[in-house]
Amino acid sequence: MRLRYTVNSPFARKARVVAHELGMADSIELVSTALRTQDRAFWADNPIAKVPVLVTDEGFSLSDSNVIMEYLNVVHGQGRLLAASGPQRWKDLTLISTADAVVEAAILARSETARPPEQQNKLRIEQEMAKVARGLDAIDKALEDDIPGQPVFGLAGIAVSSALGWLELRFGPELLFNTRPGLGAWWAQAMARPSMQATQPSPDA
Numbered sequence: 660m661r662l663r664y665t666v667n668s669p670f671a672r673k674a675r676v677v678a679h680e681l682g683m684a685d686s687i688e689l690v691s692t693a694l695r696t697q698d699r700a701f702w703a704d705n706p707i708a709k710v711p712v713l714v715t716d717e718g719f720s721l722s723d724s725n726v727i728m729e730y731l732n733v734v735h736g737q738g739r740l741l742a743a744s745g746p747q748r749w750k751d752l753t754l755i756s757t758a759d760a761v762v763e764a765a766i767l768a769r770s771e772t773a774r775p776p777e778q779q780n781k782l783r784i785e786q787e788m789a790k791v792a793r794g795l796d797a798i799d800k801a802l803e804d805d806i807p808g809q810p811v812f813g814l815a816g817i818a819v820s821s822a823l824g825w826l827e828l829r830f831g832p833e834l835l836f837n838t839r840p841g842l843g844a845w846w847a848q849a850m851a852r853p854s855m856q857a858t859q860p861s862p863d864a
């Protein structure tokens with residue numbers, strides 16, 4: 660299998676962490692991929708030119724990150740990282756969507772902030788950062804309610820951890836944890852896992 664990624668992509672990190680948690684990281688070739696270049700091999704793997712994309716041993720391409728996580732979980736992990744049915748399944752899928760949405764809102768705010776000051780849409784930045792704050796509050800609450808009793812660091816925990824890792828890299832820990840000490844404690848535990856240590860983003864990349 661081949662996984663295209665960038666070292667700082669929070670979406671690609673989800674797939675990489677799942678591979679580590681399932682003990683199969685060695686069976687996936689990691690291909691560091693430059694984004695927004697004329698790369699026909701990349702486009703052949705994913706016409707939308709986003710990472711992550713996983714090319715399976717059978718030679719078909721999978722995207723996006725949630726499809727890849729679930730593929731690895733079902734085909735190589737007997738589904739143990741996500742409840743197959745019942746309320747926990749839907750809560751966890753919603754937590755994954757919320758984590759993704761928080762990152763997407765933060766990316767929008769960052770790209771707006773990167774424009775020359777006179778061209779920035781300040782209202783848009785405020786609106787997107789307010790979504791980030793509300794999303795983090797919802798994640799904080801969901802983890803408080805559900806995750807501590809769970810025996811496994813499942814797909815929901817992996818999605819949240821990957822999102823938090825990227826947000827911390829780009830915005831610093833204060834935005835995340837100053838008003839959410841429970842989330843900070845949860846994050847410290849998640850960060851101690853070998854799968855998270857092995858997939859750390861890099862400020863220099």
Ligand SMILES: N[C@@H](CCC(=O)N[C@@H](CS)C(=O)NCC(=O)O)C(=O)O
Binds near residue numbers: 667694709711759
């Ligand atoms: N929904 C997608 C999002 C993937 C995504 O946005 N990846 C970013 C890197 S973090 C990317 O490849 N961006 C390149 C581009 O938008 O041109 C997923 O979950 O995989």
